[in-house]
Amino acid sequence: MFERKSGIILIAGIGFFALAFLSNAVVPVLMYQHMPEKSVKELINGNLRYQFEDLAQRFPEAFEKAYGQPPADPEQASTWYNDHCESALKLGHQIYVGEGCWHCHSQFVRPVSNEDRRWGPVSKSWEYQNELQRPVMFGTRRVGPDLCREGGRRSSDWQAVHFFNPEALSVGSPMPRYPWLFDGAPDKPTIRGLALLTYIQWLGSWHETYPYYEDYIPVPIKTASKTE
Amino acid sequence: MSAGTNVVTADRNFPKHQDLVEERLVLWYFVAALTFMTVSMLAGTLMGLQLIRHNPLPAIEILSPGRWRMIHTNAIAYGFLANAFLGIMHWVIPRLTLRPCLNRQLSYLIFAAWQFVVLATAVGLIFGQAQGLEWGETPVWIDPVAQLGLLLVAINFGAPILQTRGPMYVTLWYYLAALVWTFLTYAMGNFVPEYFVCGSSAGAVGGLFIHDLVGLFVTPLGWGMMYYFVPILLKRPMWSHGLSLVGFWGLAFFYPLQGIHHFLYTPIPMFLQYGAVLSTIALELVVVTVIINFVGTLYGTGGLVVTNLPLRYFYTGILFYFLTCLQCALQVTMTFQALIHFTDWVVGHAHMVMFGVFSMWQLGVMTYLVPRILKTEWYSTKWCEWHYWASAGGLLVMSGDLILGGLFQGWSWAALQPWDASIRLSLPFWSVRLVAGLVIFAAQLLFLLNFYLTWRNAPRSTSVTEPASGLATA
Numbered sequence: 001m002f003e004r005k006s007g008i009i010l011i012a013g014i015g016f017f018a019l020a021f022l023s024n025a026v027v028p029v030l031m032y033q034h035m036p037e038k039s040v041k042e043l044i045n046g047n048l049r050y051q052f053e054d055l056a057q058r059f060p061e062a063f064e065k066a067y068g069q070p071p072a073d074p075e076q077a078s079t080w081y082n083d084h085c086e087s088a089l090k091l092g093h094q095i096y097v098g099e100g101c102w103h104c105h106s107q108f109v110r111p112v113s114n115e116d117r118r119w120g121p122v123s124k125s126w127e128y129q130n131e132l133q134r135p136v137m138f139g140t141r142r143v144g145p146d147l148c149r150e151g152g153r154r155s156s157d158w159q160a161v162h163f164f165n166p167e168a169l170s171v172g173s174p175m176p177r178y179p180w181l182f183d184g185a186p187d188k189p190t191i192r193g194l195a196l197l198t199y200i201q202w203l204g205s206w207h208e209t210y211p212y213y214e215d216y217i218p219v220p221i222k223t224a225s226k227t228e
Numbered sequence: 229m230s231a232g233t234n235v236v237t238a239d240r241n242f243p244k245h246q247d248l249v250e251e252r253l254v255l256w257y258f259v260a261a262l263t264f265m266t267v268s269m270l271a272g273t274l275m276g277l278q279l280i281r282h283n284p285l286p287a288i289e290i291l292s293p294g295r296w297r298m299i300h301t302n303a304i305a306y307g308f309l310a311n312a313f314l315g316i317m318h319w320v321i322p323r324l325t326l327r328p329c330l331n332r333q334l335s336y337l338i339f340a341a342w343q344f345v346v347l348a349t350a351v352g353l354i355f356g357q358a359q360g361l362e363w364g365e366t367p368v369w370i371d372p373v374a375q376l377g378l379l380l381v382a383i384n385f386g387a388p389i390l391q392t393r394g395p396m397y398v399t400l401w402y403y404l405a406a407l408v409w410t411f412l413t414y415a416m417g418n419f420v421p422e423y424f425v426c427g428s429s430a431g432a433v434g435g436l437f438i439h440d441l442v443g444l445f446v447t448p449l450g451w452g453m454m455y456y457f458v459p460i461l462l463k464r465p466m467w468s469h470g471l472s473l474v475g476f477w478g479l480a481f482f483y484p485l486q487g488i489h490h491f492l493y494t495p496i497p498m499f500l501q502y503g504a505v506l507s508t509i510a511l512e513l514v515v516v517t518v519i520i521n522f523v524g525t526l527y528g529t530g531g532l533v534v535t536n537l538p539l540r541y542f543y544t545g546i547l548f549y550f551l552t553c554l555q556c557a558l559q560v561t562m563t564f565q566a567l568i569h570f571t572d573w574v575v576g577h578a579h580m581v582m583f584g585v586f587s588m589w590q591l592g593v594m595t596y597l598v599p600r601i602l603k604t605e606w607y608s609t610k611w612c613e614w615h616y617w618a619s620a621g622g623l624l625v626m627s628g629d630l631i632l633g634g635l636f637q638g639w640s641w642a643a644l645q646p647w648d649a650s651i652r653l654s655l656p657f658w659s660v661r662l663v664a665g666l667v668i669f670a671a672q673l674l675f676l677l678n679f680y681l682t683w684r685n686a687p688r689s690t691s692v693t694e695p696a697s698g699l700a701t702a
Contacts, residue, residue, distance in 0.1 A: 002473055003395040005404060012401075012480035013408030017444070020484030021416065024436055024504070028497060029429045037426045098356035100294030110493040112566035113642040125495035128427030135361040135421040136431040138491055142570040143279070145647050167281075172648055174279045180289040 038130040040086050043202070047152060047210055051201035052085040055156055055194055059187060066191035085198065092199025093132045095192055099178070106139030107148040107203065120149040120204070120212035127206065144175060149204040152211030156197050161186045163193065248322035251601045253335055255683075257315025258594055260343055262676050264307025265587075267350070269669040271300035276662040280655060290354050298353045298365045304582060305363055305441065307346045312590040313449045314342065314381070317403065319597060320456050321385055324397055330387035338380050345374045361434050363441050364417045371418045378414055382407040398472045402452030405480060409444035413437060428495045435496075435504075436487030442581065443483035450586045451475070451518070454542060457593060458525060461539045462532065467524030471517050478514030482507045492565045505560050512557035519550050537612055541592025544620050548584035552577060555631075567642065572657065573634025580627040583668070588619065591675070598679060607681035611674050618671030626664035633657030 001007040056063040056070075067084045070077040096102065108123040109115050116122050127148075128136055139146075154162075161168055164186035166175040181193035189197060204210055277283050278293035285291045318335065322328050329335050345366075352358070352367030359365055366374060389396070389404050396404070417437025421430035455472065459465055466472055488496055488504035526533070526543065533543050555577055558564055568574065595612055599605055606612050633654055640650040 002477060003401065005390060005396065008396075008401050008404050009408055012477065013405045014412075016480050017409060017412050017440075017484055020436065020487070024485065024487055024500060025416075025420070025425075025429065025433045028432045028500060029425055031497060032427065032429055035427075095356070097360040098295070098358050099292060100298050100358065102360060103294065103297055103362075106570055108494055110566075110569070112493055113638070114644050115641075118641075118644060123495055125428045128431075128495065130426060134423075134426035134430055135359070135364070135434050136427055137360060138431050138434075138494055140362060140490070140570070141572075141575065142641075143651075170648065172281070172651055174281055174651060176278055176283065176293050177287040178292075179287050 032125060032129065035126050035129040037134070040089050040131050041082075043089065043130055043132065043206070044082055044085050045205055047205035048089075048198070048202050049081060049085060051152065051156065051205070052088065052198055053081060055197060058156055059160075059189055059194070062183070062187070062189050062194065066194050088195040088198040089132070089202055091192065091195035092197070092202075095181075095196045096137075096199055101147075102137050102139050104141060104143035104175070105145065105147045106142050107137045107146065108139070109146060109148060115146070119146050120209055121207065123148060144173075147200070147203050149207065149212045151201045151203045151205040153204075153213060156201060159197050159200055160189055160193065163196065243326055243328075245323070248326065248328050249319055250329070250332060250335055251319075253339060254315045254318050254597065255601055256339060257311050257318065258598065258679075260339075261308045261311035261315065261590070262672070262679065264303045264311065264346060265672055266676065268300050268303035268308060269665070269672060271296040271303065272665055273662070273669060275300060276658065276665055279658045280662060295353055295356060295358070298358055299350050301363060302349055302353065302365060303346070304587075305446075306349065306366075309446055309582070309586055309590070311342065311346075312594070313446075313453075314338070316453055316590065316593050316597075317385055317449070320399060320453065321388055321403065324400060324456065325388040325392045327388035327391055330384045334380065334384050338377060338384060341373070341377045341380070345370060345377055348373075359418075359422055361417060361421055362438050364422070364434070364437060366418060368422075375411075375414060375418070378411045382411055398455040398466065398469075398476065399452040401476050402448040402455065405476075406445060406448035406452065409440065409448065413440040413444050417441065428497075431491050431494055432488055432496050432500065434487075435490040436484070438490060439487040440484060443479070443486070446582075446586050447479065447483070450589055451479075453589060453593060454522070454546070457538070457596065458522065458542055461536060461542075461596070462525060462529055464525065464529075467521050467527070471521035471524075475514060475518035475521065478511065478517070482511040482514060486511065486560075489560045492560075492562060492569065505562070508560040509557050512553050515550070515553040519546065522546050537609075537616060538592045538596035541588050541595060541616060544616075545585045545588040545592070548580055548588065548623075552581045552585065555580075567638040568634050569638075570641075571634035571637040572630040572654070572661075573638070576627040576630030576634060579623065579630065583619075584623045584627065588623075591615070591619065594675075594679075598682060602682055602686035604682060604686045607678050607685060611678045615671045615675040615678070618667050618674075622664045622668035622671065626661050626668070629657050629660045629664065633661075 001011070070080045109119045109121065111122045158169060160182075162170070162175075163178045164182055165177050165179075166173040180190075181196060182189050204212065274283065274285075274291070275293045275297045278286075283293060318329065348370050349366050352370060353365060357367040359368065385403065386407055389400050392400070416433065417440070421433045421437070425433060455466065485507040486504045488500050489508050492501050492505070494501075522543075523546075533540050559568055559573070559577065595606075595615075636653050636657075637650050640653055
């Protein structure tokens with residue numbers, strides 16, 4: 001058996017591979033069956049809608065160029081924003097993957113190494129049960145910070161300038177510049193730029209402690225008034 | 229040591245070497261492999277320069293370091309390693325089975341198809357069409373082509389192996405299993421987590437894929453090659469057949485079970501994480517038996533490692549293999565993971581495996597085969613020596629530097645220092661890594677030049693008419 005073709009093909013080749021696939025892949029699939037995969041449409045929440053409409057306020061010309069005018073009727077406008085938010089989220093995810101962002105930024109907070117103090121609550125399985133985590137964006141290397149609690153933490157203005165020229169905001173950052181997401185200036189994101197901004201603002205928007213600020217201590221009003 | 233001792237085979241009824249081995253194709257594969265290695269190293273240099281903020285070509289969309297970082301890993305895996313393995317298999321399998329590959333036209337078709345797959349992947353990545361899984365970035369539309377190509381590879385090489393009678397030699401165990409595994413692994417990684425499962429389950433499958441790609445495609449093809457070339461160069465059989473058996477079956481059982489160890493402390497169920505950790509440590513014991521077997525084979529003739537360059541490549545790789553696997557058994561524990569996960573430690577480890585072990589072995593085989601196929605000595609054996617020392621030395625510095633740098637990054641993060649502190653402390657390590665990388669790159673370019681000049685010196689009437697001198701050893 002050990003040196004024969006049948007043993008090697010059937011037992012080692014197919015058998016052991018199948019055993020590993022069953023125990024390491026099929027088991028978690030079955031365990032998460034009660035958490036069905038959410039579609040992109042189902043992922044749009046209040047926080048993200050706020051951010052998406054905020055993009056329309058911050059970059060009105062760019063937004064109009066990319067998506068046109070929203071309908072005047074408030075109800076129609078709401079579906080209009082939802083539809084464009086959905087397509088922006090999809091495209092943003094595609095850019096995040098295509099540009100290889102996930103090779104330098106992880107998307108999960110571990111329960112060790114003080115990570116919950118830096119980035120917020122430890123990651124849970126339900127957060128990943130959606131279309132945009134297929135394949136999952138856990139990441140393998142952190143040259144830059146983790147991004148799974150990035151949404152809402154910084155304004156879209158900050159994010160736009162940072163994509164355009166990271167060193168303008170983070171001194172000494174090794175992150176490359178992404179000017180092709182803009183029409184020549186950080187306040188003129190293209191449809192791709194708006195999409196990536198939407199995607200970044202989505203990250204963590206589902207969480208109850210949104211936005212999460214690193215070591216955030218609210219300034220007591222008394223101290224604030226004293227300094228004035 | 230003389231070439232005459234091995235000509236015995238010629239007057240028996242064995243098939244002739246030139247009827248078995250398509251030597252021209254072996255050379256073509258080597259050229260393709262080294263070309264893609266150059267591309268990969270250019271990409272690595274670009275990313276290395278970006279990290280120390282000296283990218284000479286910044287802000288150009290199709291030269292974005294993020295995209296070229298994916299070309300770096302994919303060109304090494306599919307362009308260099310796979311091409312070199314295919315070329316070497318075209319030499320080894322017909323000579324071991326005494327049968328040519330299934331079909332000559334098919335062999336050339338596979339060569340062309342595989343170059344198309346690798347080039348198309350590179351173009352797809354440059355234009356931002358990657359998919360989100362390491363080594364599975366291959367754009368959607370190429371996946372089915374690559375899958376078909378792997379099926380043809382399995383058929384073309386499987387046929388001569390399946391036609392042999394009786395028990396097979398160790399190399400063929402590894403090769404036969406690898407043909408099945410590579411096909412299955414590619415299918416699993418490029419379709420399941422993209423189309424069928426999401427979230428933590430996709431992470432589990434993705435972990436299996438990136439691990440199996442190293443463990444079930446690169447590793448068995450690499451060891452199969454070692455079990456073939458090492459006894460030939462030493463002119464003695466493997467030290468222990470029993471240990472060869474332990475090594476193969478231990479690898480076959482434990483290797484596929486460890487994928488999840490790439491995603492420890494993720495939301496993937498804890499008991500599965502522990503299982504992956506345990507089987508990784510178990511594999512380390514199996515690896516030790518393989519190393520013992522190879523050291524046992526060398527025992528008494530260790531001096532040859534100094535004088536025989538291909539052999540030195542092989543045993544350097546074996547030494548690095550031992551080091552990486554030992555490192556694996558340690559770094560896979562939860563204690564180590566807490567510190568080193570996400571750091572450059574892992575990058576150092578990956579370079580030691582892919583370049584220090586498998587690329588070194590393949591470069592050793594090329595150093596051995598090229599003069600045999602071209603029927604002339606290397607243009608410069610001195611350059612071959614330079615190639616070895618710069619590759620091995622560069623790699624040692626690079627992985628040592630990254631492993632050490634990773635520790636500091638991990639400590640900086642755990643101490644909750646501001647993020648840019650971890651960038652600042654990485655800069656010296658990234659600078660050393662860049663220099664080491666450039667040394668390695670220069671060595672490969674020298675090897676390419678040496679290859680070219682040797683080929684130019686080769687006798688014009690090629691392999692078809694000349695008697696096979698390939699069986700003779702140096």
